[in-house]
Amino acid sequence: MSHDDRTAHSVGEAGNPALRIDVLVSVGRHGLTERARRADLDARALELALQLGEDGRRLNLEVCHAGAPGDDTEAALRDYLGMGLERLNWIHTRESSDVLPVLRDYLRQRDSGSEPRLVLCGMRAEEGEGSGVVPVALAEQLGWASVPGIVAVETVERASDQWYAQVLQALPRGQRRRLRVRLPAILGVDVAAPTPRQSAFGPARRGILEPVAAAGDLQPDASLAAWPLMPAKPRPKRLKIVTASNARDRFKAAAAKADSGGGKLLTDVTPQQGAEAIVALLKEEGVLR
Amino acid sequence: MSDTDILRRRRDPRLEWMARNRLHPEHSQALATLGLQASGQEPAEWPGPNGLVRRNPHAIGFIGPNGRKRIDRSGAQTGGAAPAARSGDQDKRRLVEIETPAFHIAVVPDTASGRLTAQDRDLFGLARRLADQSSEQQSPEQHAHEQHSHEQRGAVLAVIFGDRVPEGLDEAGADRVILLPVTDAYSPEQRRVALSALEAALTPRHWLLPDTALSGGDLGRRLAISLGERPACGVWRVDFRQDKPQETESVEGAPNSESEWLCLCRSGSGRRDQSRPLPRVVLALAECGEPVVETRHAARLIDPSAVLGAELPTPLARIEDLGAVAVDPAAIALDESEFILSAGNGVRDWEGFHLAAQVLGATEGASRVAVDDGHMPRDRQVGATGTWVSARVYVAVGISGAIQHLQGIQRCDRVVAINADAGCDMVKRADLSVIADSAEVLEALVAQVRALRGEEIEVESRDVA
Numbered sequence: 001m002s003h004d005d006r007t008a009h010s011v012g013e014a015g016n017p018a019l020r021i022d023v024l025v026s027v028g029r030h031g032l033t034e035r036a037r038r039a040d041l042d043a044r045a046l047e048l049a050l051q052l053g054e055d056g057r058r059l060n061l062e063v064c065h066a067g068a069p070g071d072d073t074e075a076a077l078r079d080y081l082g083m084g085l086e087r088l089n090w091i092h093t094r095e096s097s098d099v100l101p102v103l104r105d106y107l108r109q110r111d112s113g114s115e116p117r118l119v120l121c122g123m124r125a126e127e128g129e130g131s132g133v134v135p136v137a138l139a140e141q142l143g144w145a146s147v148p149g150i151v152a153v154e155t156v157e158r159a160s161d162q163w164y165a166q167v168l169q170a171l172p173r174g175q176r177r178r179l180r181v182r183l184p185a186i187l188g189v190d191v192a193a194p195t196p197r198q199s200a201f202g203p204a205r206r207g208i209l210e211p212v213a214a215a216g217d218l219q220p221d222a223s224l225a226a227w228p229l230m231p232a233k234p235r236p237k238r239l240k241i242v243t244a245s246n247a248r249d250r251f252k253a254a255a256a257k258a259d260s261g262g263g264k265l266l267t268d269v270t271p272q273q274g275a276e277a278i279v280a281l282l283k284e285e286g287v288l289r
Numbered sequence: 290m291s292d293t294d295i296l297r298r299r300r301d302p303r304l305e306w307m308a309r310n311r312l313h314p315e316h317s318q319a320l321a322t323l324g325l326q327a328s329g330q331e332p333a334e335w336p337g338p339n340g341l342v343r344r345n346p347h348a349i350g351f352i353g354p355n356g357r358k359r360i361d362r363s364g365a366q367t368g369g370a371a372p373a374a375r376s377g378d379q380d381k382r383r384l385v386e387i388e389t390p391a392f393h394i395a396v397v398p399d400t401a402s403g404r405l406t407a408q409d410r411d412l413f414g415l416a417r418r419l420a421d422q423s424s425e426q427q428s429p430e431q432h433a434h435e436q437h438s439h440e441q442r443g444a445v446l447a448v449i450f451g452d453r454v455p456e457g458l459d460e461a462g463a464d465r466v467i468l469l470p471v472t473d474a475y476s477p478e479q480r481r482v483a484l485s486a487l488e489a490a491l492t493p494r495h496w497l498l499p500d501t502a503l504s505g506g507d508l509g510r511r512l513a514i515s516l517g518e519r520p521a522c523g524v525w526r527v528d529f530r531q532d533k534p535q536e537t538e539s540v541e542g543a544p545n546s547e548s549e550w551l552c553l554c555r556s557g558s559g560r561r562d563q564s565r566p567l568p569r570v571v572l573a574l575a576e577c578g579e580p581v582v583e584t585r586h587a588a589r590l591i592d593p594s595a596v597l598g599a600e601l602p603t604p605l606a607r608i609e610d611l612g613a614v615a616v617d618p619a620a621i622a623l624d625e626s627e628f629i630l631s632a633g634n635g636v637r638d639w640e641g642f643h644l645a646a647q648v649l650g651a652t653e654g655a656s657r658v659a660v661d662d663g664h665m666p667r668d669r670q671v672g673a674t675g676t677w678v679s680a681r682v683y684v685a686v687g688i689s690g691a692i693q694h695l696q697g698i699q700r701c702d703r704v705v706a707i708n709a710d711a712g713c714d715m716v717k718r719a720d721l722s723v724i725a726d727s728a729e730v731l732e733a734l735v736a737q738v739r740a741l742r743g744e745e746i747e748v749e750s751r752d753v754a
Contacts, residue, residue, distance in 0.1 A: 029558065123502065130557020131522035136510040145478075145607035148507045168614065169475070171503065172401075173681075174621035177475060178611040185607070190502065223519050227565035232555060235525055238576050243583065248361060267711055267724040274723035275733035278684070278705055279741070281721055282649070285703060286402055287628040287682050288738065289615075289650055 017115040018058035019156055021049045022107060024121035024134075025065050025088075027076040036072035038079035041122025043196035045189040046083055049120050050197070052153055060115070064106060064212075066091040066099040074209060081207025082199030089212045098221040100134060104141050105215035116156050116163035116183050123148055123188035129224065135188045145185040151176065151193045156183070309347060386587045387464050390444030394420045395493035396463070397448045397484070399504045400455045402681070408499045408575040413461040415527060415578030416445045416497050419567075420464075422529065422549065446493060447588070450480060459588035462581035467591045470601065474610035481511040482604045483597075488516065490596045500524070500572035513570035520570040523555035525577050527567060618652045623669065623676040626652035628684075629701075631671055633694075634658040635687020635709060638728040642686065645731040648738050654678065656688045672697035687727045690715030707731070 023046045028039030046063065053059035063085055065077055069092055081088055091102055107119065124132040132148075139146030152168040163183040168176050170192040181187075242253040266274055282288040307319035333348040350360035394416045398409035405413075420443035447463035449455065450471045458466055469483045484496075498509035500523055513520035528551045550567035555574065618626065630646045631654035632639075646653045655665035657672055671678050673693035679700040686707045688694060695718055698704060706719035707727045716722040723730055 029560075031558070031560075034560075124557035126558040128556070128561075129522075129554075129563060130561075131520070131554070132506065132557060133510050133514070133520065133522065136507070137514050140511070140514045146511075147608060149503050166611070169503070171613075172501075172625075173627040174616060174625040175627075176614040176616055178614050179475065180609040180611055182607040223565070227563050229556065229561040229563050232560050232562045233553070235576070241579075241582075263716070263719045264721045265711065265716065265724070266722065269723065269725060271725050271729035271733040272737075274707070274725050274730045275737050277721060277723065278707075278730075278734055279737050281703065281705060282628075282682060285682050287651075288741075 016058075016158070018060040019052065020060045020115045020117040021052065021062070022110070022117075022119045023049050023061070023063045024103065024119065025063055025077070025080050026122070026125045026127060027065075027067060027073050028126040036076040038076055038196075038199065039122055039126045040196070041124060041126075041189055041191065043080065043083070043122075044191070044193040045120040045122055045187075046080060046085075047194055047196040048150070048153060048189060049118075050084060051194065057156075061085075062089060062110070064089040064091065064103070066093055066102045066106070066214075068093055068095045068097075077209055078204040078207065079199045081209070082201065082204030083197055084200075084203060085207055087208040087210050090209050091212045091214050093214060093218055094220075096220045096225060097218040098224075100137055100141075101216060101219055102214045103134070104138055106212070107138065107142060109215060111184075116158075116165070118153070118156070118165060118183065119144075119186040120150075120189060121186070123190060129229065132188070135186045139186045142184075142186075145181050145183075146188070147179060147181055147185060148188040149190040150187040151190050153187070154178075382460075382583060382585045384586075385464075385584045387442055387444045390420075390464065391441050392420075392443040393446045393465070393491050393493040394443050394495050394497065395446045395448055395487070395491070396497045397505060397508065398455070399499050399501055400449065403453055403455050405455050405457055405461055406499070407580075408501070408573075410461050410580035411576055411578050412497050412499055412573055413445065413447075413463060413578075414580040415573060416495075417462045417581055418527070418578060419443070419495055419497075419550065420445050443494060445586070446491070446591075448484070448487065450483070454588075454590070459586050460581065462584070462586050463588045464586050465591050466588050467593055467596065469593055469597075474612075475608065476606070476610065477507055477511060478604045478606060478608060479601075480508055481515060483601050484508070484512050485515055486597045486601055488512075490598075494569070495567065496570045498570070498572050500574055506572055509570055509572045513568075516570065518568055518570050520572055521552050521554050521565060521568050522572045523557075524552045524567075524571050524573040525555055526553040527551070527571075527577065528553075618646070618650050621652050623652060623654060623671065624678055626678070627681045628652065629654045629671070629678055629680040629682070630684045630686065631655060631688060632659050632665065632686050633688030634662075635689070635727055636664070638731070639664055641728050641731050641735075645735050648735045651684065652680075654683075656685075656694050657691070685715050685719070686731065688715050689713040690718060 023042070025042040025046065026039045028037050028042070029035070030037055049061055053061065063080060065088065067073055077088055077090065091106060093099060093102055111117070121135055123135070124130050125134070135148070136146050147167065147169065149169045150167050151170045154166040154168060156163065156165045165181050165183055165185060167179050167181055167187065169179055170190040171177055242250055244250040244253060266277055279288070304319050304322060307313045307315055308323050310316060313319070334342055334344045337343040346360065350358050353359040396412055396416045398412065399406055400409065444464035445462055446465045446467060447458050449466060449468050451473055452468055452470070454466055454468065467487070469487070471480050471483055496509065496512060499505035500509070506522070509520055530549050530551055548566040548568070551564060552567045552571065554563045554565065556563065618628070623629070628649070628651045630642070630649060630651035632642050633656035636642050636659065643653070653665070653669055654671040655669045657670060657674065659665045660667055660670045670676065671694060672691070673696045675697060677697050677700065681702045682705065683698050683701040683703070684705045684707065688706070689708070689710065690713055692714070695714060704719045706715045706722040707730050708716055708722065708724060709726060711722070711724045
């Protein structure tokens, strides 16, 4: 969807309340050096949120991180500040705490009711378990909608006393799907979302990491304690298993050239007939739109 | 008493020599006289007087392509010159039916465009292991008694959304199939409610879903959360526990720790593994198990209304699907594209080719030669030195199919070749080959697709009227 379509809906609704966006960010880790940095997907989520504000829409943007204090973490969080934020809420937890109730209480506390509300976050964290369950679990506990694989938020509009967001979802094979989501909603941002802007050093230094106390008691993450994470083992490569009972078949399997064999061959046909056969195949596969 | 009987009693070496010598002018007569005409009449092997197996090398083998006699000693061929229907052609797989399963293992495959994906098959393989676990535990003697072990076996239940059963569920390893009446549109909430209803009715021991971003992974996470479970995500290995889990091991907040299976979960970044008892909801990566090859299964359809009751509960629909968005095919990365029109050395009419790609809505690809000649940009090159594509349909126009190019299209589902040469390697690889001038075929293709689109538009306008 182009930029013009988006502005046509949203600009000029100045009387509308500001769009409330919470971005949940986490600490990422560089794949090679293992150095702490902003998490790629979370940075994309923040980028989406910042771009929503560039349309001239009034935005009430808050960024939040829940985690244990540490130098590494602070450096990584400053990467987000360098994207153009003034402050970032940091809920201090312990290394072993479960962030789910903490985040749930945080989001619930800051619910002001009437204004449209979006929560953006990456689909998966880079550190820790990284199972991608947090957005779904948060949405379930809060009773909100949860949509994964978001690449763009097109419009946010009101219809019969309800706020709806029109979003684009990335499908496999580069396809996109348009969805209308009732707000409040938690949107998981996909890798196909726009690349995050560069983090600038000055704003990163100037920005404030604001410590926020967790609402309730910190609860330990029992399952993570019981089943600790360990360095990943290399996955074995799957071997081509030939279940032939005799040497001839085994040899044929080992020496076979990759040919599908059962192909249909159309010789001595007019181009029209050939094209008909191809169109039939394309239709059968459903790639002809 | 006929002549042949006499001749059998008394050997005629000359006649036998003529029968052996295929180039002898009277070879066929000699064969007829010796009664060897019909193949397989003379036994190729028989027990000798001392109990030794005697073989007649003249009665076996076949004539090779160069006119010489070949004997295949692999055992695939016995006696007789003509290889009859090879045993490999028949379906040798054992048919397994499970009448009264002790439990269910539910598998919710992704079924991209009505077909099982490779990951789905791996998942069914894993489900089979979990379902057959009771027979795995048995001693080998008991294992031989299929009937006995059946009673303790579980059944693999394939859960399909929609009204079409994908092909090959029996080969993949499904014992039961249930079709849940849910729309094709994106409706994760409705699907989750349908799965929850199934959970209440059948209570499968495990739910297995492919850990894909949108369909299986998301649905599985929703299901697990609604069951109050912590799902195992990114499972890539499942092992049977040799030692019995101890009671003291069970941890508060870690349900189902008494499971007999251990699984290894890969973390989001791929740098950490987590070993844990297999929970009820399992989201598994590709190659989590070996696909079923040796058996076939019943894949019996279950009536959903008998299991779930008349109607599924309808949840609050917070998400509405507004349909697919038209994406510029040229903007899609080549390795992601599902429909590629690829040009090679045989293309002369480049404008016609670009027009065809535009009309068909296909992403453009090219062979190395077309790129080297400057007809196409380098980032469009398909093959070993270019991009390895995984399109669903790959149309190769004027590409002969160098091995480097064929490597690049290994993962494509259907390949169509438009080529002037019927003997090229691409035609051997292709599922459909049209041997004609490529420019004319593309022109006809464009005309037909345009006619098709035109008709569709007409039909729509008539509906509106």
